[in-house]
Amino acid sequence: MRMIARFKKGKEVKYISHLDILRVFQRALIRADILPAYSQGFNPHILLGFASALPVGVMSCAEYLECKLQNETEPEKFAEALNAVMPLGFEILAAKKVEEPFPSLMAITEKADYIIEITEPDGVGSEEIKTVITQMQNSAEMIVERKSKKGMKQIDIKPMIYSLETDGKTITCTLTASNVSNLRPDVLWEEIIRRTSGQPLAEITRTELYFNIDGSVLPLL
Amino acid sequence: MNLDKILPFVEKPARYTGGEMNMVRKDGAQVRFVFAFPDLYDIGMSHLGGKIIYHMLNEREDTYCERIFAPWVDMEQQMRQNNIPLFTLETQMPVKQADLLGFTLQYEMSYTNILNMLDLSGIALYADRRGEDEPLVFAGGPCAYHAEPLAPFMDFFALGDGEDELNDLIDLYKQYKVSGKSKTDFLRMLSKIDGFYVPSFYEPVYREDGILDEIKVLDKDAPKQAVRRVVIDFDNAYFPTKMIVPFVETVHDRIMLEIMRGCTRGCRFCQAGYIYRPVRERSPQKLRELAMETVKNTGYQEISLSSLSSGDYSCIVQLVEELKSDFKDKRVVSSLPSLRLDSFNEDFISDEMKRSSLTFAPEAGSQRLRDVINKNITEEDLLRTMNCVFSAGYTSVKLYFMLGLPTETMEDVADIADLAAKCVNQYRQLHGNIKNLKIVISTSFFVPKPFTPFQWCAQEAREELEQKRNYLSGLLKKVRGVEYRWHENKMGFIEAALARGDRRLSEVLYKVWQKGARFDSWNEYFSFTRWLEAFKESGLDMDFYTVRERGLDELLPWDIINSGISKKYLQKEYELSKNGQTTKDCRNGCTGCGMNKFIGGKCPCE
Numbered sequence: 001m002r003m004i005a006r007f008k009k010g011k012e013v014k015y016i017s018h019l020d021i022l023r024v025f026q027r028a029l030i031r032a033d034i035l036p037a038y039s040q041g042f043n044p045h046i047l048l049g050f051a052s053a054l055p056v057g058v059m060s061c062a063e064y065l066e067c068k069l070q071n072e073t074e075p076e077k078f079a080e081a082l083n084a085v086m087p088l089g090f091e092i093l094a095a096k097k098v099e100e101p102f103p104s105l106m107a108i109t110e111k112a113d114y115i116i117e118i119t120e121p122d123g124v125g126s127e128e129i130k131t132v133i134t135q136m137q138n139s140a141e142m143i144v145e146r147k148s149k150k151g152m153k154q155i156d157i158k159p160m161i162y163s164l165e166t167d168g169k170t171i172t173c174t175l176t177a178s179n180v181s182n183l184r185p186d187v188l189w190e191e192i193i194r195r196t197s198g199q200p201l202a203e204i205t206r207t208e209l210y211f212n213i214d215g216s217v218l219p220l221l
Numbered sequence: 222m223n224l225d226k227i228l229p230f231v232e233k234p235a236r237y238t239g240g241e242m243n244m245v246r247k248d249g250a251q252v253r254f255v256f257a258f259p260d261l262y263d264i265g266m267s268h269l270g271g272k273i274i275y276h277m278l279n280e281r282e283d284t285y286c287e288r289i290f291a292p293w294v295d296m297e298q299q300m301r302q303n304n305i306p307l308f309t310l311e312t313q314m315p316v317k318q319a320d321l322l323g324f325t326l327q328y329e330m331s332y333t334n335i336l337n338m339l340d341l342s343g344i345a346l347y348a349d350r351r352g353e354d355e356p357l358v359f360a361g362g363p364c365a366y367h368a369e370p371l372a373p374f375m376d377f378f379a380l381g382d383g384e385d386e387l388n389d390l391i392d393l394y395k396q397y398k399v400s401g402k403s404k405t406d407f408l409r410m411l412s413k414i415d416g417f418y419v420p421s422f423y424e425p426v427y428r429e430d431g432i433l434d435e436i437k438v439l440d441k442d443a444p445k446q447a448v449r450r451v452v453i454d455f456d457n458a459y460f461p462t463k464m465i466v467p468f469v470e471t472v473h474d475r476i477m478l479e480i481m482r483g484c485t486r487g488c489r490f491c492q493a494g495y496i497y498r499p500v501r502e503r504s505p506q507k508l509r510e511l512a513m514e515t516v517k518n519t520g521y522q523e524i525s526l527s528s529l530s531s532g533d534y535s536c537i538v539q540l541v542e543e544l545k546s547d548f549k550d551k552r553v554v555s556s557l558p559s560l561r562l563d564s565f566n567e568d569f570i571s572d573e574m575k576r577s578s579l580t581f582a583p584e585a586g587s588q589r590l591r592d593v594i595n596k597n598i599t600e601e602d603l604l605r606t607m608n609c610v611f612s613a614g615y616t617s618v619k620l621y622f623m624l625g626l627p628t629e630t631m632e633d634v635a636d637i638a639d640l641a642a643k644c645v646n647q648y649r650q651l652h653g654n655i656k657n658l659k660i661v662i663s664t665s666f667f668v669p670k671p672f673t674p675f676q677w678c679a680q681e682a683r684e685e686l687e688q689k690r691n692y693l694s695g696l697l698k699k700v701r702g703v704e705y706r707w708h709e710n711k712m713g714f715i716e717a718a719l720a721r722g723d724r725r726l727s728e729v730l731y732k733v734w735q736k737g738a739r740f741d742s743w744n745e746y747f748s749f750t751r752w753l754e755a756f757k758e759s760g761l762d763m764d765f766y767t768v769r770e771r772g773l774d775e776l777l778p779w780d781i782i783n784s785g786i787s788k789k790y791l792q793k794e795y796e797l798s799k800n801g802q803t804t805k806d807c808r809n810g811c812t813g814c815g816m817n818k819f820i821g822g823k824c825p826c827e
Contacts, residue, residue, distance in 0.1 A: 012240045013240060013468070015228060015234040015235045015238050016235050016468045017233075017235065019470070020235065020468045020469060020470070023468075023470070024242075024468065026520070026522075027242070027466060027519065027520025027521060027522075028520060029520070030516065030520035030521075030522060030551055030553075031517065031518065031519070031520040035550065035551075038552070056234065056235075057228070057229055057234070085520075086242075087240060087241060087242040087244075087466075087468075088240060089240060119225070120226075201225060201226065203225075
C-alpha cells in the first residue's frame, strides 16, 4: 500500500538538507518497526519519496512524503509510530492512504506558499520593505543571476511568482514548486535584500504545498 | 548565540547545529565534560570511541558530556570575524566554560587542529598559563601513548581503554571541585591512579647531541612510569546501544559493533596490534543482543563488525550467519572491514550487500619482506582470496602496500608489481579476459611507530622513498588491469617526526599553527614547506626525528609510559626481524610479550 504524509520541519532541524531528510525517514521507519517496500534490481532501495525539495535553512509545516509499505497500516498508527521515534523538530502532521493508480507526488506538485519573517532589519524599515515589494509587484520582469554548471545564468523569476504581499515586517508569497518550474524562496529573498539598503535577516517557512489533481489545485492533507 | 547570522554562509551548517537523533539533553549536571574530536564533524562522527565515551559518561547523573569538532575553514572564518568562541553542539555552551575538555588523539596530523580549537575556545594553549577557572584539558586515544610534542599543552593524558579510567577521573574531579584545592593538587592525586600521565611532573633532559639523557621526576608523588588501563571483562564493557545518529552523511555511516579489541598477530609495524593487547572478545550472544538493541534505537541498516582483524574473531562465521537470519526482514546487512588474506572466507561477502570494491593489505611484495614485518601472509593466501572474490563477482579490488619497510630492496618493490600481475592472471583464468577488472594498488610510506619492534628504525630518506615509488609506478604502468594510486604528499614525513617526537617538538607545533596550519591530514590544507619553516625557526632538525636510527639502549621519550608490552620483547622482535624470522599468532601459544604479567593472569584468549 502507499501512504502519504504531511510533516513539519521545525526550527531545530532547519539546516538539515533534503538528502539528509531522506535518510532521517529511512531510519525512522526501521525504528518504528514499519516495513517499507523495496525496489527491484541490483541495488534495492526503500520506496520513499518527497513532493518537493526544501532548501537548507527553510522551515516548513507543509512537507509531503510518500512511502510504499509492505503491510497494510492505519494512517493514524503510521503517524503515531513515526512521531514516537523522530528526532526533535520533525513531526508527522497527518497521513492518508493513497488509492492506486495515483501519480507520484513529485509529478503533481505545482506551487507553494511561504512566509518570510524579518528577524533582523539591519536598518531596513517596514516602509522600505513595502516599497520594494510594490516595485516587484509592478515590474514586468525580474532578472536574477544564478550560478549554473556552465557559469552564471540570467533567469526571469517574475512569471514564477503567483502572489507577493507584505505588511512591512512579514512577506507572504506563492511561488512555483513543480518539476518544470521551481522558485526557491531563499532566491526570492536574496533578490529582495539586493533591492534594499541593508542586509536584513529573515526566517523562511513553507506553509502550504499545492497539488494538481485532475485540474484542481489544492493541498492533499 | 545567534548562529543564524553565520550559518547561511557556511557549507553543511548541520555540522554545527546538533539536535541529532539520540543526542543527549540534560539539565543541572554537576560536571560539564566536553569531548573533542580534532577534525571535521563528518570524520569525527564516524568514530566509535567518541560515541562510547559520550554515551557512557552521559549515563552518569552527575555528568553532562557534550561534543565539539573542528569547525571547517569557512566556519572558522565566520566565527573569528563575528567573535563567536568555539561552542558545544548540544547546548552551544562556550567550551571555555567546561570543567573537563578531552581531545582524542587518533592521528598525529590532527595535532594542529587541537591548538586551533583551544585558540578558538579562548583557552590558553600552554597548560602552565591556564588559570584555575579554565577547563582541565587532556587527551586520550592511541597517540596519547607517545604525545610528548603535545605535552606542554595538556594538563594530563589518559592511557588505555577509556571505560574505567574516565569514570575514575570524574569521581576524583567531583571531590576536587568542592575541595577548594588547586589544579596541581588535583593532578597530583590523579597521577596516582593508573591510566593517567601528568607531563608537568616530569622534565626531559637532553644531551649535547640532542638524545634524551633522563626524564626527571619533578614531583615526589608522581609515579616512575604512567601505566595504561585495560578493561578485562570486555563482554560486559559499555556499548552505546542508543548511539547518536548524525544527520550529515559521515565517512562511515553505519553501526560499528566492536566484536573484539586487540590483536594477536604481532605484525611488527602495527602499533595498534601492541597497544590494544590483550585480545578480548565479546560473546556472539552478547553481540546479537547489542545489534538488536542498536538497530532498534538507531534505524541503521548496516552493521560493521569492527575490530583490528575481524576474520580472526573465533566464531566469525557463526556470528555472520546468525546476524543474517536475525535481520532478514529489516534488511540489515553486516559487513566486515579489516579482513586478512589468510582468514578470508566467502561467507563474509554478503549477497545483499554488493560493495563496489574490497580492500586487502598484503603490505609487502616479497615473502622475505613480509616475514621481516611478521605479516605472515603468503602469496597463496593472496591468490586464493582473489580467486574467491573474483568468483563471487567482484571486479574491483584494492591492495595496500607500504614502501620503505625495514630492509626493503628494489627487488621487494618490484615484487609488488609481480603480485599485481599474478592477481590479474587469476582473474583472466576465471573470466577469459580482463575487460572489467580494476585492481588498484595503493602505497604509503612506512612510518616507524613507538611501542612496536620497529620503534628504533630509521625512516627511509625522502628522496629514496620517492625514487622507489616512481620505480613502482613505471613497473605497474606495464600491467594491464592495474591502476597505481598514490598521493603527491609529504605528510608521512611529518607524521614520522611527530610520532617519535620529544617535547621540544611542541615549539614546532606552536609555530606551524601560528603560520596557519590546520586540517593537516587533508591534502588541500597540508603544507610541507610550512612545517619545514617551523622546524627551522625552532632550531630543530627534522631528520633527527625521522631518518635517525635509535640506539637499542637509548632512552626514548615514550619510555615514561608503560604499555604493558615489555621493551625487551620489542627488542627481541626487532632482532628477529633483521633475520626475517617470524613469530606466531599468540592465540597458538604465548610469545612472552609481557601482557599476561601486566594484567596479573592469563590473557583472556589464551
